[in-house]
Amino acid sequence: MTMVDKKIKITIDGKEYFVGSDQTILEICIERGIDLPHICYNPILGKRNTGNCRMCLVEIGEGDSRIVKEACQTVVRAKMVIHTTSRRIYDLRRTVLQLTMSQHExxxxxxxxxxxxxxxxxxxxxxxxxxxxxxxxxxxxxxxxxxxxxxxxxxxxxxxxxxxxxxxxxxxxxxxxxxxxxxxxxxxxxxxxxxxxxxxxxxxxxxxxxxxxxxxxxxxxxxxxxxxxx
Ligand code: SF4
Ligand code: SF4
Structure with missing residues (x-):
């Protein structure tokens, strides 16, 4: 008997998607053409990517209980609500990149x-x-x-x-x-x-x-x- 790939519903930046339940947020964004920055991610490594560059940060959740995660490290769950472009994410990415560039010869x-x-x-x-x-x-x-x-x-x-x-x-x-x-x-x-x-x-x-x-x-x-x- 072959396993049927289970599709679940998630929301990214207000839009609904039906996606594989074993995919990471970054894999989905790449697949769907959603612009989410990433530097260190290597598709060959799959879930062994380590999320070092922190460029693919996203917010998950709603209201005050939103949490920040690396998209390449986070497997989706049913009904997950994801934000890739919020003000908080912009500020965090900017700070991380400034730190990176300050160390980059x-x-x-x-x-x-x-x-x-x-x-x-x-x-x-x-x-x-x-x-x-x-x-x-x-x-x-x-x-x-x-x-x-x-x-x-x-x-x-x-x-x-x-x-x-x-x-x-x-x-x-x-x-x-x-x-x-x-x-x-x-x-x-x-x-x-x-x-x-x-x-x-x-x-x-x-x-x-x-x-x-x-x-x-x-x-x-x-x-x-x-x-x-x-
Ligand atoms: S050395 Fe210059 S060109 Fe090379 S990765 Fe760094 S910023 Fe980019
Ligand atoms: S120094 Fe050379 S590589 Fe740099 S901008 Fe000028 S021509 Fe281009």
């Missing part, structure tokens, strides 16, 4: 993920200015401006406003402003030095594009790091 120019980085869209969605333009730049390897000896503020510029760029005819690859994260500025300075790019020229270009106090702060930081490296 952004060696984007040498990263195999560059150009297809999973952090860039998440940082944009959650309004976090923590990924540098190099993470989404199409000019990788020998095409990179720095590799060719040209100045580029990519390593010092945070990525993407998703605006339409009339010059390139594509989505903006980012000129939103200089990045303030001290570790990222340090990485950029080391990178410029390695490529033999004159830091004075870099500073001149920053001053050209960023007149604000923030631009000045970054220039001061570059000078300080440069002094320490000499």
């Amino acid at each position: 952004q060696a984007c120019r040498d990263c195999p993920t560059s150009g297809n980085c999973p952090y860039v869209p998440l940082c944009q969605d959650l309004d976090i200015s923590s990924t540098v333009v190099c993470a989404m730049c199409p000019l990788q390897g020998e095409s990179c401006n720095l590799y060719r000896g040209n100045i580029c503020l990519g390593p010092l510029t945070y990525s993407g406003c998703n605006a339409y760029c009339t010059r390139n005819g594509s989505t903006c690859i980012g000129c939103r402003g200089v990045i303030f994260h001290e570790d990222l500025i340090r990485l950029a300075v080391i990178d410029y030095n390695k490529k033999g790019i004159n830091l004075d020229h870099v500073i001149d270009v920053i001053k050209l594009f960023s007149f604000s106090e923030e631009g000045k702060r970054v220039v001061d930081e570059i000078e300080r790091i440069r002094g320490g490296l000499e």
Whole structure:
């Protein structure tokens, strides 16, 4: 006798679904095209996924008794009510991603993920200015401006406003402003030095594009790091 897969009814963001009773919330969202962020999830691991990235957090329940769970770790139950986009979830995801990015060494120019980085869209969605333009730049390897000896503020510029760029005819690859994260500025300075790019020229270009106090702060930081490296 074969077992008949039992379907149960659940609600996700106000919409009802009939789903397999042994599925996780994340599996269902992926299957149904419901946009739920996830970085570490690997479908091959199935229920052995560990939920480390905490990006797939959802709220379960109604009213004041809602609880927060990782969607990749939670198997559905009949009549479960799931919320993927509440204010609480947005704030939690944002905090988690900020913590993640604060620990993440952004060696984007040498990263195999560059150009297809999973952090860039998440940082944009959650309004976090923590990924540098190099993470989404199409000019990788020998095409990179720095590799060719040209100045580029990519390593010092945070990525993407998703605006339409009339010059390139594509989505903006980012000129939103200089990045303030001290570790990222340090990485950029080391990178410029390695490529033999004159830091004075870099500073001149920053001053050209960023007149604000923030631009000045970054220039001061570059000078300080440069002094320490000499
Ligand atoms: S491209 Fe993305 S994953 Fe790679 S180092 Fe940069 S931020 Fe990290
Ligand atoms: S330094 Fe400039 S050209 Fe090179 S990867 Fe970064 S943004 Fe692209």
